[in-house]
Amino acid sequence: MASAAPASSLSLTQTPPDTDWPERLWLTFVALGLLALAAAGLTTAPEAGYTVFWVGLALLSLGTVGWSRYKYGQRPAGVHQNYLWWRGSTSRGAVAWLTGVLLTGFYVVLYWWPEYLTHLIRPLEGLSQTLRRKPADQWFLYGTFYSLAVLLMGARAGYKYRHSPYHLVRTASVVFFQLGFAWLLPGLLLALQKPEFYFSYFWPLKYDYLFPGTVEYLVRDGQALGVFMVFWGAVLSLVATPVLTYFFGKRWYCSWVCGCGGLAETAGDPYRHLSDKSRAAWRLEVRLIYPILGLIVLVTVLLWLAASGRVPALQPAAEGLGRFYGFAIGSVFSGVIGVGFYPILGNRVWCRFGCPMAAYLGLLQKHFSRFRISTNGGQCISCGNCSNVCEMGIDVKQYAQRGEPIIRASCVGCGMCSTACPRGVLNLENGPREGRYQASPLIHADSLRILG
Template sequence: MPASPAAASLALAQPPLPTVSTPEKTTLTIIGLGFLALLVAAADADADRARLSLYAALSLVSGGTLAWAWLKYGRQPAGLQHDNLWLRGSTSRGAVAWVTAVVLTGFYVLLYWYSTPDDKGNFGLLNGLVHTLDPFSQLLRQRPADQWFLYGTFYTLAILLMGGRALWKYRHSRYQRLRTGSVMFFQLAFAFLLPGVLQFFQQPEFYFTYFWPLKYDYLFPSSFEYLIRDGQALGVFMVVWGAVMSFVATPILTYFYGKRWYCSWVCGCGGLAETAGDPYRQLSDKSRAAWRWEVRLIYPILALIILVTIIVWLNYWLHGALLGSLADGLYRFYGFVIGAVFSGVVGVGFYPILGNRVWCRFGCPMAAYLGLLQKHFSRFRITTNGGQCISCGNCSNVCEMGIDVKQYAQRGEPIIRASCVGCGMCSTACPRGVLNLENGPREGRYQGSSFIHADSLRLLS
């Protein structure tokens, strides 16, 4: 049956995808062989052979990814190039994207619910991979690896490798280079190496870049007792650090710089989204219905963790007279539904389908807390110059938080949204310099670009 005139015209309107060069195919093949070696390491019962397979896998994946990034972006003129994103199956919810989502989701399901060790130290289907990291774990932490050390290693490696890709891709933008380097540094130094070094010296494991309400249990009585008992003076410092960062430093930093100081420069969740999740940022739903769901979910989740924290403390002060063991059950329920299912399985596993900031946009209580501060008390905003806007839509396409930036730019209105993480990608993608990230005085904050003060801090891409 011949194609309809409409289908024929559409086919003519969409040029064929450019062919992938032979060097790029070679590097992609190397990456594929690396993942195959990873499967071999997971299935091999011989520890030495499995470890060699793991080393080979990490070498192939790392070398192949960095080489591919250079071939893909390093040989082209500097500048943002998002051509053909909606034509490729890997970045437009095609078959490749769905396979990737299934693999990611499957890994998280195995990690959270099918890798709890038994009395013999068997970690289920992940057992082979976990024990291949024993020498590295002993070197860093003076203890055998577990499923969370495996996860932390893979998580950090993903940020570093895809961060390298982002540095090549956005090398023309000083802001993006600094921001990418920042999330790579904080993940490697503060979220991976430092907690391991603390354990090496028999100190409590502690993540200095995670605070309440994201790391909700850091303000629970059980954490206080554990840190002070096992960490002594350092433990007291950790308790004070967590409280000060949550209730003093966070409001002050957000007042001056908006939520971007954390969500786009420090947070590990944001770090993974900005690096490994960067190919999927255009998939974020820009509809008003999605915004309504965002409001319906993220603020009740913040309210829930506040309620859980209050109940846990009241129950502690009353020696269990308030809820008894139910308080612990409430905490475990939150950890399962929000901490595991939402932030892990859905938040990362659904990158290729729903975009790279699903968790940050719809579920993260820290993002909700920072968003309220940013919208109502911060100096941060994105100013626009409507007279220069050509309505190309690049800014809206790259917004990972589902903000229709173009609508603000066309009207010349500043963008002051609780959900904005200040990634600056809209400014980077704009061909006319219409959008500027600024930390100006609060006076005239909601007016257009004609009210910009001379002492505003411009962070141009």
């Protein structure tokens, strides 16, 4: 159960306080680190570029951790939401748009013009050879930057939510799985001349892991280990996922294991309040995410039918659909839009509107799981803190006011609504299936008094 802690009230002034000099100093380190990385990417002198690159990473890391400790470690514990909608960086202002453009631009270059990242890739050559016994490429650069972002912003989350054991353990979990299972272990497999494999990702999120071509490659090149990889992926996708979701809801994966969720919960945390809570956004979510799940199921089935030799005419169509999915969903949606639009649309755009794994888990959670967020409407003061922190666009306050349990396919069980509630109204539970949809008895009693 996520612990509740008082949330600070918003100031009535519309002018955020001036940043004091210690915070400016730490932010200066961050800015200098980013400038150094940009300079390293543009330099034509390799040796100088190496030095500037590593100095930039050091400054960025030092500045981020130092700023996090000063910003959140020195203030009282609790969820502070002051000035989020009045700062340009967190209210779709100029800073947010600039950040979004830079993130989007980086993803576009990474996917389609990696040659422009050569001077950022070269400094990682030694690290790549040590870890993977392979030359560095754009994907090693991306994985390193991604993991570093989760680690550094995970430290920020640790300072910010230090009052909540639930969030401390959850943050440690996503950092562990990203660094260990999504960065270190795949590299070690390559060093051992085994297929690169991400044990924390599986179908349908890692959509090609159950494609016939990938299965054949893993079994052929990985031999016994490859057979285990195929077995692992199939069992996690088709057996473990339903079982774990039945007991714990989709949070066991989306908020504790998944790398996409890990980045959203750490680097994307400053933007969680930007998620659209409107009914129109919910309708768009339903119209996008379930057809995407249906598409990848269709592609997988068609590929296996074609590979079986029974319907060979399906091969071109199936491969064409697979390439379209990889481009439109695997690259544009999950990367360019899913991360690049954090500062504008919130930190769970991909998870909410596009991720087939989230759709799969959501269907299980809504219809078959024991997980729910129970509410005590008699204690709700309608402050709206819970809705403001919901990254999945759920208007939690409406449920809390009515004392209704929250059972939504989109809920990732992050627990932030419970943590932000000043009255302890919301509780994350893995209770029995019986009575799962019933509202609080206190609400029923109040209703009877009013009607009587």
